[in-house]
Amino acid sequence: MILLKLKEKYDIPIEAEVISPDIFFDKTHTELCGLPLYYGNKEKKLGEVFEVEGEKSDQIYLEGDLSKIKKIGFGMSRGKISIKGNVGLHLGAFMKGGEIFVEGDVDSWVGAEMTGGFIRIKGNAGNRVGGIYRGTTVGMNRGTIIVEGNAGYEVGSFMRRGLIVILGNVGDFTGSYMIAGTIFVFGTLGARTGAGMRRGTIVTFNPVSLLPTFKYDTTYTPDFLRVYFHFLKKQGISIKEEYLKGPYRRYHGDISELGKGEILEFAA
């Protein structure tokens, strides 16, 4: 186990893609302290910014107000990062595997373009949870993100596979241009949900205002929801009994694109 304690809070962002189990697992304490971080455009050492305890482990614990520390767990493929405190941008972006747990809020681009792994956030998340960087046409591809608080705009846009669960509210453009995958939102949704989606599923338990390019199909109780609810219960998330019963209104769209996406709206 490796423990990193932030020494002081910074106003200028620090780029810390070295904080990743893939890099830490074979490093001695001295090597760990010597890893480079970028403080603005200047190089700093990990040992200058954090108090480092432990060595050679892929279990990383972080403490302190990390809201200016960017790119933690960037591209990681194994191990576990646990964070107590708020975290900055790009947490777990391009992640391939492993787990990240955060007790606090995170900034935008959590798990952006990830291809595997598990992220769970106790607080709120910023914009583009599981989203894309500008220009990419295929976003999150496998993996799971659970946010217990609220999330911002463009949750899971261009998502290709995987699961995103938001227990709080979300902003506009949730699941925009989705190619496939599943998004659960237990709170309220912003405007233009599923704009441009080709396939994929967005499940919501509150009334949602839909674009005119979504068409009502039927009201029913899909069986597959039980599988998801079972998984979420195992994660310690309580699901209301009525959600299991349904029924749900099914809309398909976005018919200005392929139109094979679905939005399921809890109807009772």
Next chain:
Amino acid sequence: MLKIINGEVYDPLNGINGGIKEICIRDGKIVDEVPNTAKIIDASNLVVMPGGIDIHSHISGLKVNAGRGLRPEDHRRMVIPKTRITRSGTGYTIPSTFATGYLYTKLGYTTVMEAAVPPIGARHTHEELNDTPMIDKGCYIVLGNNEFILRYLQKGEYEKARDYTAWLLNATKGYAIKIVNPGGVENWKYGQDVSGLDDKVNHFDVTPRQILTALAQINQDLHLPHGVHIHCNNLGVPGNYRTTLETLHALEGKRVHLTHVQFHSYGGENWSGFASKAPEIAEYLNQHPHATIDVGQIIFGDTTTMTADGPWQYRLHKISEKKWYNSDVELESGCGIVPYVYKEKNFVNAIQWAIGLELFLLIKNPWQVFMSTDHPNGGPFIFYPYIIRLLMDKNFRDEMTKRVHKRVLKDTVLPHITREYSLYEIAIITRAGPAKALGLTHKGHLGVGADADIVLYPKLENKEEMFERPVYVLKEGEVILQEGQILKDWTGKTIFVELPENKAFQNEIRDDFEKYYTVEFSNYPTGLETFARYESVKVSI
């Protein structure tokens, strides 16, 4: 002063084929001899060639910049950090200007021609070329759909079209005339294209055939150093080889250069019947030495296609369902950009790949066919060494042929071609040939009086590695690269033509400029103050 000794020299323009020869350099030029005090580079076990010349590449200007903007994901794929000498850069298929200069140098290329500049974008292009270090550069001016040209041709005023061209080339500091889908881009302004050489252009009573022959004639009458540089009609359309042959027939006897001919050598009536007609094109070129071509070989992988050919890019956007950029350049031209992925297992892409190689291998005279990927349309230029290996190594080619879609083995003649290029021929298609076709008399060879742009490659069995890793690159006699490390941030020259001009003619167009252009007439020409370094090629009529 510098002397390169013991090197195996390949200098096709002077007929030197692998002989050991001393090369002496003074004041940036190659000379007969230098005093004994001169610095010596021992080139034993190295191959000495003139610096590479890329006759057709898209490295700067409006559409390249728009392409950079359209594809932020492309920048993330290749990031080049700053060093003590060089500046930073990004971009895999469309590198930023500084990166472009460094990457070309690392391949041993010292001169690159930007292939399509709409006249109104000339100033922008030159500003960007100023920031493209290491290489010498020039640009071709797009004229095939220019409103003035079309209007003069409609009225049959050939002299005015000629005077306009002379004025425009001087004003934009261009090097040659480029024609892109003549008539088609003009029709695209109305959502249409032309399907052959005898279709009418909307609102002008002219045909692509007239545009082509007139501009080729103008090219001849103005004694421009390069032949007219043509991107034919119907690019990428199955069955378009007929248009290509027709274009060549129409321009018989004139100096023409057809560009990225791979994209113009397709048979079949539709995509499922897509086939190679490279043998037909090669057959024609073998009998008609008046024409030169560059190939536009495709490279499997991700790339960004960009051309002034708006209607084709719309079609490609519909085929690939990728994002699309389209632009209309006032009165002059158009532009489209679409990202594209060439796949080994896609039979159209695989046959395109085979067509490029067939063109290289079936055209007997290497002075007629030049290396290009139409960067970045066929693929990034950084893959030139890979193409060289395909041409020089039959076994490697066979291996690749077996890897791609099986219709290549069945439907093309590529597997039956046994020809392998020699180093001498490679030196022709990458250096001497382009220099000759461009009329750059002081480049592409190592004779006395030539620019001392010299590359020293290691002698390796694997030709891809050999051409990827020049040991020395010299620019005007200065060592700018050694063992893969750039030693000097060199500023190259911009090359343009200087034509005698009919001064009275300017009054003719001034009114129309003031009326229809967004730029004032007096602000339109690019002045000499724009250039960091330049070299004008004076042309006398």
